[in-house]
Amino acid sequence: QSVLTQPPSTSGAPGQRVTISCSGSSSNIGRNAVNWYQQLPGTAPKLLIFNNNQRPSGVPDRFSGSKSGTSASLAISGLQSEDETDYYCAAWDDSLNGVLFGGGTKLTVL
Amino acid sequence: QVQLVQSGSELKQPGASVKLSCKASGYTFTTYGMIWVRQAPGQGLEWMGWINTNTGNPTYAQDFTGRFVFSLDTSVSTAYLQISSLKAEDTAVYYCARPRGGGGGREYHHFGMDVWGQGTTVTVSS
Numbered sequence: 088q089s090v091l092t093q094p095p096s097t098s099g100a101p102g103q104r105v106t107i108s109c110s111g112s113s114s115n116i117g118r119n120a121v122n123w124y125q126q127l128p129g130t131a132p133k134l135l136i137f138n139n140n141q142r143p144s145g146v147p148d149r150f151s152g153s154k155s156g157t158s159a160s161l162a163i164s165g166l167q168s169e170d171e172t173d174y175y176c177a178a179w180d181d182s183l184n185g186v187l188f189g190g191g192t193k194l195t196v197l
Numbered sequence: 198q199v200q201l202v203q204s205g206s207e208l209k210q211p212g213a214s215v216k217l218s219c220k221a222s223g224y225t226f227t228t229y230g231m232i233w234v235r236q237a238p239g240q241g242l243e244w245m246g247w248i249n250t251n252t253g254n255p256t257y258a259q260d261f262t263g264r265f266v267f268s269l270d271t272s273v274s275t276a277y278l279q280i281s282s283l284k285a286e287d288t289a290v291y292y293c294a295r296p297r298g299g300g301g302g303r304e305y306h307h308f309g310m311d312v313w314g315q316g317t318t319v320t321v322s323s
Contacts, residue, residue: 119307134310143297175242177242187244188242
């Protein structure tokens with residue numbers, strides 16, 4: 088079964104660095120790039136990272152992405168209160184011939 | 198500015214149909230495909246598929262075949278999502294999104310979806 092697994096929640100104190108993992112398989116992350124989206128409550132998702140580690144213009148460099156094998160990670164450094172929201176990874180899945188989203192991770196800033 | 202503006206909330210009875218719209222502005226509509234994404238209440242995001250705005254050719258995700266239809270009216274830069282035989286489990290927010298690389302297929306996915314509509318809430322209830 089094709090699935091991208093994210094931890095349901097994570098937390099960190101202001102100023103700290105947190106990472107959010109996204110675990111997949113050879114049919115998705117193992118062969119294709121990973122994108123990350125941030126979704127504030129009641130709003131549409133926003134592209135945060137594309138092509139594993141690229142930031143669209145306007146995204147602070149506190150946000151970074153990486154990929155290794157069949158897993159990817161989103162790192163947020165210098166945690167701020169406004170970072171408290173939901174984050175989703177996404178990757179193309181060759182078995183499904185479509186995009187898979189992770190289940191989402193809710194970040195709490197303590 | 199580049200934006201996607203979606204139609205307003207819908208309340209429908211089970212078995213009815215609904216047609217949602219997504220109007221693009223600020224860019225050449227046919228240069229980018231249109232992706233549709235569903236988000237059920239309190240749940241994550243689901244990729245429904247995409248439509249090629251040049252050819253009108255739709256591609257549906259496996260879970261969205263049969264009752265879901267993507268269409269276009271390029272004269273008004275608008276994409277549509279029609280859902281027939283509505284069920285309670287279709288209750289969700291539906292988003293349209295622009296694929297940053299132009300197309301919605303595998304070769305373009307790594308560019309991401311950079312412009313999103315505000316979402317349309319569809320509630321299916323008797």
